[in-house]
Amino acid sequence: MVETIKTDVLVIGAGSAGLSVAAGASQMGADVVLLEGHKMGGDCLNYGCVPSKALIASAKAAHAQSHSAPLGIANQPPDVDYAAVMEHVAQVIAQIAPVDSQERFEGLGVRVIREFGQFVSPTEVQAGDHRITARRIVIATGSSPLVPPIPGLDNVPYLTNETLFDLRERPDHLLIIGGGPIGIEMAQAHVRLGSKVTVIEGMTALAKDDPDFASEVLDAIRTEGVAIEEGAMAAEIREQARAIEVEAKDGRVFSGTHLLIAVGRKANTDRLNLKAAEIETTKSGIKVDARMRTSNRRIFAIGDIAGGLQFTHVAGYQAGVILRPMLFGLPAKAKTSHIPWATYTDPELAQVGLAEAEAREEHGDKLEIAAFSFDENDRAIAERKTTGKIKVMVVGGRPVGATIVGHRAGDLISLWSLAIANNLKMSQIAGMVAPYPTYGEINKRAVGAYFSPRLFDNPRVKQVVGLVQRWLP
CATH class of the missing domain: 3.50.50.60 (FAD/NAD(P)-binding domain)
Structure with a gap:
């Protein structure tokens, strides 16, 4: 027999985006049903961010053994047990998995149904022997590897x-x-x-x-x-x-x-029967507006399925955006100008906001560039991690983008995301004090590079200082 379920919020997909919505909505008092026909935690936990970074950690350890001479330690060829490395990866997944588990979310009050969901009408979803209607529906089915049609x-x-x-x-x-x-x-x-x-x-x-x-x-x-x-x-x-x-x-x-x-990736839309829900799609996924609403205004789409930036932190951010209208009826729009991303190579590569070429095209002569090199940072010198640099795009005294390559670039970029998200001035960022010696000083020195010409190469500043010195007791 088919069970009929009525709920406040139905979430389709238990990856990063869906789990964030389900946890937030349930803990704030909404009745929530969560559908997942495959693995809890989605791509990030099982196939993406978590296992790849665990593998990269093993690779860094192997590389360090054979490249330690600059620190006074004899180089040693690493004895790599590839099977053990992959077991380490599996153990990392297993250690994090309880956070995304069915048991945890049921403990939060979410009803978890381990079935794929398919629309049967603009207001109903079929999942196994369950037919579900909800005041609001969230599609968060993520993406899968794109396999191109290469002959052979x-x-x-x-x-x-x-x-x-x-x-x-x-x-x-x-x-x-x-x-x-x-x-x-x-x-x-x-x-x-x-x-x-x-x-x-x-x-x-x-x-x-x-x-x-x-x-x-x-x-x-x-x-x-x-x-x-x-x-x-x-x-x-x-x-x-x-x-x-x-x-x-x-x-x-x-x-x-x-x-x-x-x-690349392709959006997981095949199982959803979006036509029955009257939901429009694009080449990259589901068509959404700035509020992450689909063409069916009671249905939201977030994360990779929405066809924008495909990052776990974007999925979490979009989940926070849609919770406001779903739970409180408050308008909220998703932005992308403050969204950072990083490539976890060695050195790391990170970006937020406009890159230089984009900033020049948009702002022309108003653009100023503040730059600083890792080889002038004392902590980087101490650790022999001096390959790297930072570039901050500034317009009207406010950062509009930042690019960093170097050790811990993925951590350093967060400050610039904060600055852009809150429309901070470079003068406000200059008020930050970073502990010495840390890589965090690189951000501080980039701000210093922006102000140095204004302070030290300005004849009017020198003239004022000279006059003041004459009058000081």
């Missing part, structure tokens, strides 16, 4: 981020199609763990980032032994003599033992 791909074994972490034998030679953040992160991690790695990129690696800053990352990775082949659009894939070959349109052929597809 169906006939060879290949990996995506959903299967990579199941490996227990280290790839001898890993071919990676895709030079975006995922491909580049996994390339560096695997070369540090002892694999030979070739990245095959149809256009330009890390193309969405500032090219000058991205080159610092790519140069570092090439130095470690990763072959990055740009302008190599894959035309055919085949298996030859127990090897996988990728032939590019220009005739180049790359051969390896394993193949990882990392060319």
Whole structure:
């Protein structure tokens, strides 16, 4: 028999976005039903952010053993147990999993149904033997790896981020199609763990980032032994003599033992029957307005499914935005100007707001650039982490963007997200005091670089100081 359920909030998908909505709405008094037909925690916990960063941590440890001489410690070739590394990854997932578990959310008062949801009308969703109506519905089904229609791909074994972490034998030679953040992160991690790695990129690696800053990352990775082949659009894939070959349109052929597809993501819309819900879609996902509402105004879409920036922290942010109208009837709009992102290579690469090219196009001569180098930071010098720099885009005395490459760039970028989110002036940021010696001083020194010409190269300032000194007792 079909059970009919009426609820305040129905959430479809138990990834980062859906879990944030379900937890917040339930704890503030709403009746919440959560649907998940696969794994609790979604892509981030099981296949994305968590396992990839755990793997990167192992790779950093291996790299440190063989690159410790600058600190007075003899270099030692790392003895990498790839199976043990992947067990470490699995243990990290298992340790975090209870936070996203069905038991925890049921403890918060959420009714969790482990079924996929499908719309049967603009107001009803079918999930197994349950038919659910809700005052508000949230679609948060996320995204999956995009597998391009490359001739021959169906006939060879290949990996995506959903299967990579199941490996227990280290790839001898890993071919990676895709030079975006995922491909580049996994390339560096695997070369540090002892694999030979070739990245095959149809256009330009890390193309969405500032090219000058991205080159610092790519140069570092090439130095470690990763072959990055740009302008190599894959035309055919085949298996030859127990090897996988990728032939590019220009005739180049790359051969390896394993193949990882990392060319992007596609929104998980197939199971939803969105037509029945009268919900419009785009090429990248579900069409939403600034309030994250779909064309069916009682239904919201957040996270990767909404077709915007595909990051876990964006999903969490959007969840907070829609809780206000759903629970309190208050208007709220999602913004993107203060959303940061990072690529967790070594050195790290981070961005928030406008990159320099975007800022110049939008603001022209009003744009000012404040810059500072890691090799002038005492903590970076002490730890031999001096590769890096920061660039802050400033218009009218306020930051509109920041780009950082270097050690802990992903942590350093948060200050600029705060500044842009709150429309802070550079003078207000200058009031921050960072403990010495820390990498946090890099942000402070970038602000100093903005004010230095105004203070130290200004004849009028020197004239005023001279006059004041004459009158001081």
